[in-house]
Amino acid sequence: MADRIVGRRSVLDGLVLPARNGIVSVIEATPAARFIYRGDPGLIGDAFGIALPTTPMQARASGARAALWLGPDEWLLLAAASEATTVAAAVAGKPAALVDVGHRQVGLSVSGPRAAALLNAGCPLDLDEAEFPVGMCTRTILAKAEIVLWRTASDAFRMEIARSFAPYVVAFLVEALHGIDR
Amino acid sequence: MLLIHCPYCRMARPESEFRYGGEAHVVRPAEPANVSDADWAAFLYMRANPKGIHAERWRHVHGCGRFFNALRNTVTDQILRTYPAGTPQPALDAHAEDGR
Amino acid sequence: MAGLHRTNGGGRIDRKKRLSFTFDGKSYEGVAGDTLASALLANGVHLVGRSYKYHRPRGILSAGAEEPNALVAVDRGDGRSAPNLRATQVELYDGLVAESQNRWPSLAYDVGAVNGLFSPLLAAGFYYKTFMGPRLLGSNWAWHKIYEPLIRRAAGLGKAPTQPDPDRYANGFAHCDVLVVGAGPAGLAAALAAAESGARVILCDEQAELGGSLLSEWSIEIDGVPAAAWLAEAVRTLAASPRVTLLPRTQAFGYFAQNFVALAERLTDHLAKPEPSAPRERLWQVRAKHVVLATGAIERPVVFPDNDRPGIMLADAARTYVNRYGVRCGSRAVVVAACDSGYATALDLRRAGVDVAMIVDPRPSGGSAVSGAVKAAGIAVETGATVIATRGRQRVSAVQIGRATSGTWVRCDHVLMTGGWTPSVHLFSQSRGKLAWDEAAQAFLPASVAPGQSQRSVGACRGAFGIAAALEDGFAAGGEAVGWAARARDFKVASDVADFSGVLGASNPGAHESKAFVDFQHDVTVRDLKLAAQEGFRSIEHVKRYTTTGMATDQGKTSNLNALAIVADHLGKPVPAVGLTTFRQPYTPVTFGTIAGASRGDLFDPVRRTPCDGWAQAVGAVFEDVGAWKRARHFPEGSEDMHAAVARECRIVRSAVGMFDASTLGKIEVVGPDAAEFLERLYINPFQKLGVGRCRYGVLLNEAGFIIDDGVIGRIAADRFHVTTTTGGAARVLNMMEDYAQTEFPELKVWLTSTTEQWAVIAVQGPKAREVLAPLVEGVDLDATAFPHMSVKAGRICDVDARIFRVSFTGELGFEINVPADYGAAVWEAVWREVQKHGGCAYGTESMHVLRAEKGFIIVGQETDGTVTPDDVGLGWAIGKSKRDFVGLRSLSRPDIVRSGRKQLVGLLTADPKLVLEEGAQVTAEAKPRVGTPALGHVTSAYWSAKLGRSIALALVADGRARIGARLNIPMPSGDVSVDVVAPVFLDPKGERLNG
Numbered sequence A: 001m002a003d004r005i006v007g008r009r010s011v012l013d014g015l016v017l018p019a020r021n022g023i024v025s026v027i028e029a030t031p032a033a034r035f036i037y038r039g040d041p042g043l044i045g046d047a048f049g050i051a052l053p054t055t056p057m058q059a060r061a062s063g064a065r066a067a068l069w070l071g072p073d074e075w076l077l078l079a080a081a082s083e084a085t086t087v088a089a090a091v092a093g094k095p096a097a098l099v100d101v102g103h104r105q106v107g108l109s110v111s112g113p114r115a116a117a118l119l120n121a122g123c124p125l126d127l128d129e130a131e132f133p134v135g136m137c138t139r140t141i142l143a144k145a146e147i148v149l150w151r152t153a154s155d156a157f158r159m160e161i162a163r164s165f166a167p168y169v170v171a172f173l174v175e176a177l178h179g180i181d182r
Numbered sequence B: 001m002l003l004i005h006c007p008y009c010r011m012a013r014p015e016s017e018f019r020y021g022g023e024a025h026v027v028r029p030a031e032p033a034n035v036s037d038a039d040w041a042a043f044l045y046m047r048a049n050p051k052g053i054h055a056e057r058w059r060h061v062h063g064c065g066r067f068f069n070a071l072r073n074t075v076t077d078q079i080l081r082t083y084p085a086g087t088p089q090p091a092l093d094a095h096a097e098d099g100r
Numbered sequence C: 001m002a003g004l005h006r007t008n009g010g011g012r013i014d015r016k017k018r019l020s021f022t023f024d025g026k027s028y029e030g031v032a033g034d035t036l037a038s039a040l041l042a043n044g045v046h047l048v049g050r051s052y053k054y055h056r057p058r059g060i061l062s063a064g065a066e067e068p069n070a071l072v073a074v075d076r077g078d079g080r081s082a083p084n085l086r087a088t089q090v091e092l093y094d095g096l097v098a099e100s101q102n103r104w105p106s107l108a109y110d111v112g113a114v115n116g117l118f119s120p121l122l123a124a125g126f127y128y129k130t131f132m133g134p135r136l137l138g139s140n141w142a143w144h145k146i147y148e149p150l151i152r153r154a155a156g157l158g159k160a161p162t163q164p165d166p167d168r169y170a171n172g173f174a175h176c177d178v179l180v181v182g183a184g185p186a187g188l189a190a191a192l193a194a195a196e197s198g199a200r201v202i203l204c205d206e207q208a209e210l211g212g213s214l215l216s217e218w219s220i221e222i223d224g225v226p227a228a229a230w231l232a233e234a235v236r237t238l239a240a241s242p243r244v245t246l247l248p249r250t251q252a253f254g255y256f257a258q259n260f261v262a263l264a265e266r267l268t269d270h271l272a273k274p275e276p277s278a279p280r281e282r283l284w285q286v287r288a289k290h291v292v293l294a295t296g297a298i299e300r301p302v303v304f305p306d307n308d309r310p311g312i313m314l315a316d317a318a319r320t321y322v323n324r325y326g327v328r329c330g331s332r333a334v335v336v337a338a339c340d341s342g343y344a345t346a347l348d349l350r351r352a353g354v355d356v357a358m359i360v361d362p363r364p365s366g367g368s369a370v371s372g373a374v375k376a377a378g379i380a381v382e383t384g385a386t387v388i389a390t391r392g393r394q395r396v397s398a399v400q401i402g403r404a405t406s407g408t409w410v411r412c413d414h415v416l417m418t419g420g421w422t423p424s425v426h427l428f429s430q431s432r433g434k435l436a437w438d439e440a441a442q443a444f445l446p447a448s449v450a451p452g453q454s455q456r457s458v459g460a461c462r463g464a465f466g467i468a469a470a471l472e473d474g475f476a477a478g479g480e481a482v483g484w485a486a487r488a489r490d491f492k493v494a495s496d497v498a499d500f501s502g503v504l505g506a507s508n509p510g511a512h513e514s515k516a517f518v519d520f521q522h523d524v525t526v527r528d529l530k531l532a533a534q535e536g537f538r539s540i541e542h543v544k545r546y547t548t549t550g551m552a553t554d555q556g557k558t559s560n561l562n563a564l565a566i567v568a569d570h571l572g573k574p575v576p577a578v579g580l581t582t583f584r585q586p587y588t589p590v591t592f593g594t595i596a597g598a599s600r601g602d603l604f605d606p607v608r609r610t611p612c613d614g615w616a617q618a619v620g621a622v623f624e625d626v627g628a629w630k631r632a633r634h635f636p637e638g639s640e641d642m643h644a645a646v647a648r649e650c651r652i653v654r655s656a657v658g659m660f661d662a663s664t665l666g667k668i669e670v671v672g673p674d675a676a677e678f679l680e681r682l683y684i685n686p687f688q689k690l691g692v693g694r695c696r697y698g699v700l701l702n703e704a705g706f707i708i709d710d711g712v713i714g715r716i717a718a719d720r721f722h723v724t725t726t727t728g729g730a731a732r733v734l735n736m737m738e739d740y741a742q743t744e745f746p747e748l749k750v751w752l753t754s755t756t757e758q759w760a761v762i763a764v765q766g767p768k769a770r771e772v773l774a775p776l777v778e779g780v781d782l783d784a785t786a787f788p789h790m791s792v793k794a795g796r797i798c799d800v801d802a803r804i805f806r807v808s809f810t811g812e813l814g815f816e817i818n819v820p821a822d823y824g825a826a827v828w829e830a831v832w833r834e835v836q837k838h839g840g841c842a843y844g845t846e847s848m849h850v851l852r853a854e855k856g857f858i859i860v861g862q863e864t865d866g867t868v869t870p871d872d873v874g875l876g877w878a879i880g881k882s883k884r885d886f887v888g889l890r891s892l893s894r895p896d897i898v899r900s901g902r903k904q905l906v907g908l909l910t911a912d913p914k915l916v917l918e919e920g921a922q923v924t925a926e927a928k929p930r931v932g933t934p935a936l937g938h939v940t941s942a943y944w945s946a947k948l949g950r951s952i953a954l955a956l957v958a959d960g961r962a963r964i965g966a967r968l969n970i971p972m973p974s975g976d977v978s979v980d981v982v983a984p985v986f987l988d989p990k991g992e993r994l995n996g
């Protein structure tokens, strides 16, 4: 039976991620359990460990768990891979929708003093910290791909990208890095 | 590229995140079976296409995903007001008409 | 020596840093800080180009972006060739190679030069008259021998590069509180004021150095210090502000709605050895809360006969060359000054050692500056006169000064002219602001800002001339932009020119109008403009198109207002009554590379690949594009062509087993207590009674009743459905579902989530499918009764959680394994090992098409085209008969949908079984149909069926089902093809294989 055990292969395997010392670095975010929760935010209660933010474009995080507002009835829930079943149990039986998207998308962490400038090569939003503060998240676009963008620190963002768009996004960032000042 | 105020994100966002959705306030009959052929054809195909203020649907497809309505002046291409889907078309005061 | 004509000191150049360059193959030397134009002038080179129509010798007219004559091509090798660059903007670097344009074989001896005898042919409207000519003449000879070569030669300046552009181009979205366009005194002051408040400021300027006109000032003092020192301090202050971004070499070229401004930044063109990986240019897409336009003004030429000889240039350009670049444009100058600024030029030239022979002022009483310094310097001034003729073949050698037609000849080697200043309102006009004619300024000035734009024009571009006025205007606007209420600041400027008024139009109307040039780049003369007016053109927009004035690459920056005044004068109308032509983007030409940015080559569009794609690539699959996806079309073995590979793949699926990557199918998880009700309202099928674990083939219509998508829908739980869509329809269907969920049926508790990319989907199809899966699955009974056709089970395969569907798009026993995408590749490989054990194969989309066509299964978009109803393609059975409503139901009883004669799906069998029809071919009742015979329909799918040993086709044919058994005709260019109409199921109509 051992030959039946198959390994997980990330779409990012084998891709060279853009990085320049002291300027910006892009790494694959820790693999995670990911769910889309849709419905009444109150129904999930304390079961997820974080109250779902109801302020538009706000993310709440605690440890490895995070809840990202994507729309008025839609949240992206992130948790450690080992917690997937716990999260599913939290919503079981409730009149709401919890859908596993753990393989639908991949995460990238973009950090460094020029992280915002790198993203602004393809993202039309104002990423000045006053306009897009730490804890803000939204679906938006990066060049010709849709992404979820979440500012996790003054100089760090987490991006979530649909699986098949990830090679494009990585290639775009590699290209865009050439345009970032030394 | 226009900036469009999303009433759900409560923020002006770039046009490239949105998708146009045609004329707003075209009501789908509650009982289509009871609608005459002529009225059904009007529901399907007849649109106002005004020169001036047009109530139209947009979707913040690469944002919060919500459909909403906008009042746009088709002469100047200015979006004067946006409001949630399912709410009535707001009246415009003279101030809004010049886009402030 | 870096140029014989270089002054000994001063200017913003570094005389010690010598740079060598070539122009038309000849080597020259310039210095750091030069432009190509200043370096050529320093070497005494005035002749730099030939004119567009007449190939007249032309020299450098200006010192900036407005240059109409000095267009050059710069070639850096390897495809790095840029035509139509203005030599006045090309920064010199060591090793620069530049070529003149529009001349053959050389600048000095251009065989294309048109003499006076031939030139009437090229008068106003020559394009239109020439195109009309051949018909009037009734002769092809004239067209081929005269007109076409003429038009072709004149059809453009410069040569487009033939190699792909090897450079990369960057893009940046930027946001700021205040965008200041133009870093002259007005723009600098605006930026300083805005920056003081801590606002985010972007200051851009097309030149290499910030400063605008201050870069060329020698004698002026601002707040007690020389202009250059004031400038240095201002730039230092701005550079030290962390919220200020300074963008030199950056042209604002487009101003769009809601303060969206496009800037093109030149990053490497000025470098001798740019780093190969560095981008050449960057497109900035700036969204500004406020925009301050400080775009200055452009000096107007004076219109007099033969005013286009090399050596005749704009006065302020000569002042810039001498003050900024330390270059004397000649040794003896005549200054034609219809504006006081020309007097300042004369003084600066005199100081630099140029002999100023005379100032000629067309204004009857001359300028107010006459009395002071000019007289003291002993420069002769002739008022109320102008230049009435010039001499000199490739460089001006003398001018005739006088009134009307008589005058005296004055020897000179350059002529400096100023007709006054035209405010640069291009960007303001692009922003849809309204311009108004200002009688006092004799110019169009910004009058009202367009709604939605928050913007101020400051300084010369709004008629506030002079350095003090510009500084004060700019500072006030910069403060206002960040919310300061009327905070003003006085600037003390010494030696400022006070009066910038000038003259418009021809300086000596009536004299030699055919050689008095208005638009230098397009060779439009006073005579051309008057001819257009005589021929009945009244609107300046029409005159522009007829004469082509202002339509060259410079868009008439130096010529438009003179042209307007000449036409107005001829028509006897005031200038504003003739109108103003539209200012269009871009302000100066922008490279395609800058606009394309990263969107080229592999990054032109995202390419989507499935989790199993790597395996297909490794085994040499041939791919096809389906939307943005790459799908394996077939898997050739050895030297197989597609036909052979598809025949083999189909045969193996029917006889053993095949596996197929169906991951691109759209997938939507529809969840909630009202999920079944929602699907009932969307799809034609009933869903309420569909049992958990069962599947249904769903058909989706639009409200007009036409099929727009289809797919298998499985019920995973009472409140959870796994909906599949076509590959191309995934986003569209989700958008439509969201639309109905949000706006039509908001009362339903149902939520949608795209899971297309969550699952890798492996179809295993064929009589051996069960044997392939059996050793891999756990907890799933694959038995036909336990797991019947059209059902779905959760289970495990290769130790991975899976959703396994028993479905078939081939007509064979089949399963579709859904596993989380990151496991897709490994599960595929495990299934492949089993498939091989049973003599199976992988098959691609082409075989999939054949296999489904043999069964008469439709493909949305192939059998349907947006005008096809369920009944048309034989899917009427799928409609839930007791349903009162679903999207499109009402339309199915519209008169046009229920009429007879609609096209219906049928099968076609060619009389010759070897002949495969062409998809899209028309179907007619009779052979050899007469022209105009309406077609009965068309072929939608046509394949070679290896299983049946013959060709098959599907078609939409009027009243098709009633024609089954009839013989119809397919008219083809090679002859008519006879076909028999049959039912659209060619194989196993009872479905015994699929239920096996």
Ligand SMILES: [Zn+2]
Binding pocket: B006, B007, B008, B009, B010, B060, B063, B064, B065, B066
């Ligand atoms: Zn939104």
